[in-house]
Amino acid sequence: MNEGVIRERKRELNELAVEPEISLNAEVFLDSVRITGVKVNYYHICKTKLWLFSHNINLEKENDSVAIGKMLHEDRYKKNYKNITIDGISIDFMKAGTILEIHEIKKSKKMDEADKAQLSFYLYYLKKKGFEATGVLNYPLLNKVERIELSPEDEIDIERDIEDIRKIVLGSIPSPQRKKICLKCAYQEFCFCGENSWKGDDKN
Ligand code: SF4
Numbered sequence: 001m002n003e004g005v006i007r008e009r010k011r012e013l014n015e016l017a018v019e020p021e022i023s024l025n026a027e028v029f030l031d032s033v034r035i036t037g038v039k040v041n042y043y044h045i046c047k048t049k050l051w052l053f054s055h056n057i058n059l060e061k062e063n064d065s066v067a068i069g070k071m072l073h074e075d076r077y078k079k080n081y082k083n084i085t086i087d088g089i090s091i092d093f094m095k096a097g098t099i100l101e102i103h104e105i106k107k108s109k110k111m112d113e114a115d116k117a118q119l120s121f122y123l124y125y126l127k128k129k130g131f132e133a134t135g136v137l138n139y140p141l142l143n144k145v146e147r148i149e150l151s152p153e154d155e156i157d158i159e160r161d162i163e164d165i166r167k168i169v170l171g172s173i174p175s176p177q178r179k180k181i182c183l184k185c186a187y188q189e190f191c192f193c194g195e196n197s198w199k200g201d202d203k204n
Contacts, residue, residue: 033166040121040158043165044114045181047174052187054169059186100126100133107141110181116148117161123150124158 033054042050052059104119119135126133127150135148168174176182176191185191 033169035162035165037118037121037125039165039169040161041111041114041118043161043168044117045111046177046179046185047168048176048191049185049187050165051168051171051173052190054165057187057190059190098132100131101136102126102133103136103138105138105140107139109139109142109144116146117158119148120150120154121158121161123148124155127155 039050039054042053102119102122104115106115115137119137123133123135133150135150137146137148139145176187178192182188182191
């Protein structure tokens, strides 16, 4: 990167640091398919959920765990909190220095793989835009912090995920597979209508 480009990136970073409300559209288009961080997250949780969401069948509603998440954001991290939106979803907070730090606050590590993949996708996207960034997953209830650096292997994985997401979205709906997380999923009735005797005993 030449000096002029570096200067320009620094200027953009400084603007990001002081703007109270920032919106970045982190999206990659593959054919007609729009790939976003949320889709990357759903890809790692459930392919059926990814397909339904991608076809605008949106049954998500705010539940208790979303409300707890909001309380965590607004309370413990109040000082750092800035409204930053990446592809329509709020990034919990960001610190801008020589390297941009993207922070996400999570209640638990239950969706660890999906959370890491989503944050890695944002780092990948920012890198493509010329921003050097690092990610931090904060688990205040567990008193843990996990740093996410984008490795060359991660970039290969993300590119593979993006291609897979494209195929899933353009294909027919993947059959729902029962998993523990189905019990808390807004699509549960849609997927398992008439099978309400199941209480989530399956392993995965
Ligand atoms: S209910 Fe289960 S199978 Fe259906 S979309 Fe949700 S997580 Fe996937």
